[in-house]
Amino acid sequence: MEAxxxxxxxxxxxxxxxxxxxxxxxxxxxxxxxxxxxxxxMQAQLAELTAxxxxxxxxxxxxxxxxxxxxxxxxxxxxxxxxxxxxKIAEETKKLEELMEDLDTHMFRIPEExxxxxxWIAWADERQRFDREIAEKKRTIxxxxxxxxxxxxxxxxxxxxxxxxxxxxxxxxxMGVSGISQVRERQERIALLTELSEEEGRVKAKEDGTVxxxxxxSGMRMGSEAVIRYADDESGLLFSTVITQEQKxxxxxxxxxxxxxxxxxxxxxxxxxxxxxxxxxxTVKIYLDAGTGRGRTEGVMEVTSTSEIYEYVVPLxxxxxxxxxxxxxxxxxxxxxxxxxxxxSLTVRLLDQNEDYAAIADELLxxxxxxxxxxxxxxxxxxxxKEWGE
Numbered sequence: 001m002e003a004x005x006x007x008x009x010x011x012x013x014x015x016x017x018x019x020x021x022x023x024x025x026x027x028x029x030x031x032x033x034x035x036x037x038x039x040x041x042m043q044a045q046l047a048e049l050t051a052x053x054x055x056x057x058x059x060x061x062x063x064x065x066x067x068x069x070x071x072x073x074x075x076x077x078x079x080x081x082x083x084x085x086x087x088k089i090a091e092e093t094k095k096l097e098e099l100m101e102d103l104d105t106h107m108f109r110i111p112e113e114x115x116x117x118x119x120w121i122a123w124a125d126e127r128q129r130f131d132r133e134i135a136e137k138k139r140t141i142x143x144x145x146x147x148x149x150x151x152x153x154x155x156x157x158x159x160x161x162x163x164x165x166x167x168x169x170x171x172x173x174x175m176g177v178s179g180i181s182q183v184r185e186r187q188e189r190i191a192l193l194t195e196l197s198e199e200e201g202r203v204k205a206k207e208d209g210t211v212x213x214x215x216x217x218s219g220m221r222m223g224s225e226a227v228i229r230y231a232d233d234e235s236g237l238l239f240s241t242v243i244t245q246e247q248k249x250x251x252x253x254x255x256x257x258x259x260x261x262x263x264x265x266x267x268x269x270x271x272x273x274x275x276x277x278x279x280x281x282x283t284v285k286i287y288l289d290a291g292t293g294r295g296r297t298e299g300v301m302e303v304t305s306t307s308e309i310y311e312y313v314v315p316l317x318x319x320x321x322x323x324x325x326x327x328x329x330x331x332x333x334x335x336x337x338x339x340x341x342x343x344x345s346l347t348v349r350l351l352d353q354n355e356d357y358a359a360i361a362d363e364l365l366x367x368x369x370x371x372x373x374x375x376x377x378x379x380x381x382x383x384x385x386k387e388w389g390e
Contacts, residue, residue, distance in 0.1 A: 006212050006229045006230060006231050007209070007229065007230050007231070007232055007287060008226035008228070008229050008273070008274065009034060009203070009205075009226060009227055009228040009229075009230070010224070010225070010226050010227065010274065011035075011037075011203070011216065011222035011223075011227040012037075012189070012192055012193065012196065012222060013222055013223055013224045014045065014221060014222065015037045015038070015041065015042055015045070015221065015222050016037060016038040016041040016042075016219070016220075016221050017035055017036075017037060017038070017216050017217065017218055017219065017220050017221070017222060017227075018035075018036045018037055018038040018039075018201065018218060019035060019036040019218055020034075020035045020214060020216060020217060020218055021033045021034055021035055021036065022034050022035070022211045022214065022228070023211065023214060024211055024212060024213055024214055025210070025211060026210070026211045027210055027211075028205045028208065028209055028210070028211055028230065029205065029208050030204075030205055030206055030207050030208055031204050031205065032204060032205040033202045033203070033204050033205075034203050034204065034205055034211075034228055035203050035216065035227070035228070036201050036202050036203070037196065037201045037203070038201070039197070039200060039201040042193060042196065042197060042201055043197065045193060046190065046193040046194065046197060049186055049189060049190050049193070050190060052186065053186060053187065053190060056183065064166070067162070067165050067166035067168075068166055070162045070165065070166070071159070071162040071163050071165075071166045073162075074155070074158045074159045074161075074162040075159055077155060077158070078152070078155040078156070078158075078159055081148075081151050081152065081155055082148075082152065085144060085147065085148040085151065085152075086148075088144050089141060089144050089145060089148070092137060092140050092141045092144060093141060095137055096134065096137040096138065096141065099130060099133050099134050099137060100134065102130060103127075103130040103131075103134065106123075106126055106127060106130060107127070109123075110123065111123050157363060160363065161363075164361075181249075205230070207232055208232070209230045209231050209232040210230060210231050211228065211229075211230050212229045212230050212231055213228070213229040214227070214228055215227055215228065215229070216228070225276075226274075234290035237287075237288045237292065238285060238286070238287055238288070239259060239270070239285070239286040239287075239288060239299050239301070240283060240284065240285045240286070241283070241284050241301055242278075242281045242282065242283055242284070243275075243281065243282050243284055244281060244282070245280070245281070245282070246354065246355055247282075247303075248275065248282045250303060251272060251275065251284065251303055252272070252275070253272050253273070253274060253275055254271060254272060255271070255272045255303070256269055256270070256271055257269075257270055257271075257272060257286070257301050257302060257303050258270075258301075258302040258304075259286070259288075259292075259299045259300065259301055259302075260299065260300045260302065261298070261299050261300075262298060262299075262300065266292075268288065268289075268292045270286045270288060270289075270292075271286070272284060272285075272286055273285050273286055273287050284301070286301070308351075308352060308359070310351055310352065310359035310360075310361075311361070311365075312359065312360050312361060312365050313357050313358070313359050313360075314327060314357065314358055314360060314371055314373075315356065315357060315358075315373050316353060316354075316355070316356055316357055316358050317373055317374065318358075318371050318372060318373040319348075319350070319353075319358045319360065320379075322345065324347055325347070325348055325349065325350045325360070326345050326346055326347045326348060327345075327346055327348055327360065327371050327372070328343040328344065328345055328346070328371070328372040328375075328379050329343070329344055329346050329369045329370060329371055329372070330342070330343060330344075330369075330370040330371075330372065330385065330387065331344050340384055341384070341385055341386060341387060342382055342383060342384050342385060343372055343375070343379055343380075343381070343382070343383050343385045344381060344382065345379075345380075345381040346362060346364060346365070347362065348360040348361065348362045348365070349361045349362060370387075372385070
């Protein structure tokens with residue numbers, strides 16, 4: 001925490017400055033025009049980004065429609081398979097019942113005891129024929145039932161895959177973190193350019209104060225740094241802290257954070273003013289309102305960030321790269337030496353990760369699987385292992 005008597009005006013990176021309207025030492029009021037950007041250049045950038053956003057929206061809508069269609073088709077195929085196989089089983093069952101009735105009728109027609117050998121042989125042959133046909137019909141029904149189970153298992157997988165793909169398309173999860181970040185940045189920039197366009201390219205002061213420094217000039221394209229610094233009429237405190245590259249993904253300029261001040265019950269909800277990369281890390285600066293944190297020399301920043309909820313999360317050290325992401329799971333096998341435990345490689349999809357854990361997915365994953373996190377020898381598929389503690 002440090003006292004500060006200046007504020008920064010940050011320009012939109014890449015815009016061309018047409019005119020600077022203030023100089024150091026000027027008195028400004030809320031609404032004073034600080035500088036103007038080239039509106040033709042600004043409109044060209046806005047048109048390009050808007051076209052990109054519209055094209056992306058159309059692609060997303062088409063992709064979601066396709067995913068929904070695939071899910072519907074998979075369900076229809078499943079329903080048709082169930083109907084057809086149930087019909088086939090019903091037909092074969094009816095034929096079996098008819099054979100059983102014919103057999104019962106045949107058994108009532110047993111020859112007289114004094115009937116000739118030819119009659120008895122014919123009757124016995126007919127009985128054997130019924131027995132063969134009944135056994136064959138039972139096998140047919142059993143085979144159809146097995147076929148039904150196999151087909152429906154595959155159909156279930158296809159429905160699950162289609163639904164997963166549909167959910168990913170609808171949530172944007174299949175775009176990945178970088179893809180989502182790019183879309184968000186584009187949409188944010190479109191919003192800022194639209195707002196600036198409504199002001200006809202004029203950037204105005206938001207409060208009363210005095211211009212301290214102007215770091216931009218006509219004909220210059222702005223970067224991501226501040227272009228004007230000024231002192232407001234009610235100077236407050238500056239809170240600054242350093243975050244890592246990984247933490248940077250959870251925090252953006254303009255985000256709301258909560259500040260606590262050790263030794264005090266005071267808390268404040270503030271907005272991140274700037275995040276600047278310095279020496280491999282990022283310096284976060286927050287200008288506090290006048291009176292906030294007064295008399296304090298340090299503060300603690302709290303950031304609340306909600307991630308996706310994943311079904312399977314493993315320690316990062318359990319995830320291996322063997323031409324693709326995989327984990328090793330333990331499975332028991334019965335052999336001549338008794339029950340043995342071996343490690344089996346299972347290919348997975350990496351959904352997300354942080355410095356400690358990874359979210360993974362695969363159709364073969366199950367909650368009761370034991371996943372290898374550490375091993376005192378090099379793992380390979382099928383290798384015999386022993387659990388620690390045994």
